[in-house]
Amino acid sequence: MAKKTLSFEAALQELETLATSLEKGDIPLEAAIQAYEKSQKLIQQCEHQLEAAQQTVYQLLKRPSANEEPEDNASGPLFDLPLIEV
Numbered sequence: 377m378a379k380k381t382l383s384f385e386a387a388l389q390e391l392e393t394l395a396t397s398l399e400k401g402d403i404p405l406e407a408a409i410q411a412y413e414k415s416q417k418l419i420q421q422c423e424h425q426l427e428a429a430q431q432t433v434y435q436l437l438k439r440p441s442a443n444e445e446p447e448d449n450a451s452g453p454l455f456d457l458p459l460i461e462v
Contacts, residue, residue, distance in 0.1 A: 384425045387418045394418075 382390065394411045397403055403411070 381421065382418075384422060384429075387422050387425075391415055391418045391422070 394415045398408060398411055398415075
């Protein structure tokens with residue numbers, strides 16, 4: 377059975393819940409290790425989703441509008457966007 381991928385928002389919410397649980401320190405060691413491992417997987421999933429969203433935005437910004445001609449230089453709004461750091 378294939379595992380369902382959580383939405384970015386759901387994964388982030390689950391990460392926050394796990395972090396709160398780990399910060400309290402009132403869970404058994406084995407449960408804390410499992411929570412940490414799950415957190416690492418959720419972080420990786422969120423990073424991939426953010427990278428995909430960033431690429432989509434870049435592709436949309438690359439497209440010239442109907443009344444613009446494509447530019448050949450490396451300037452403009454596409455190159456002014458900050459990189460998303462996770």
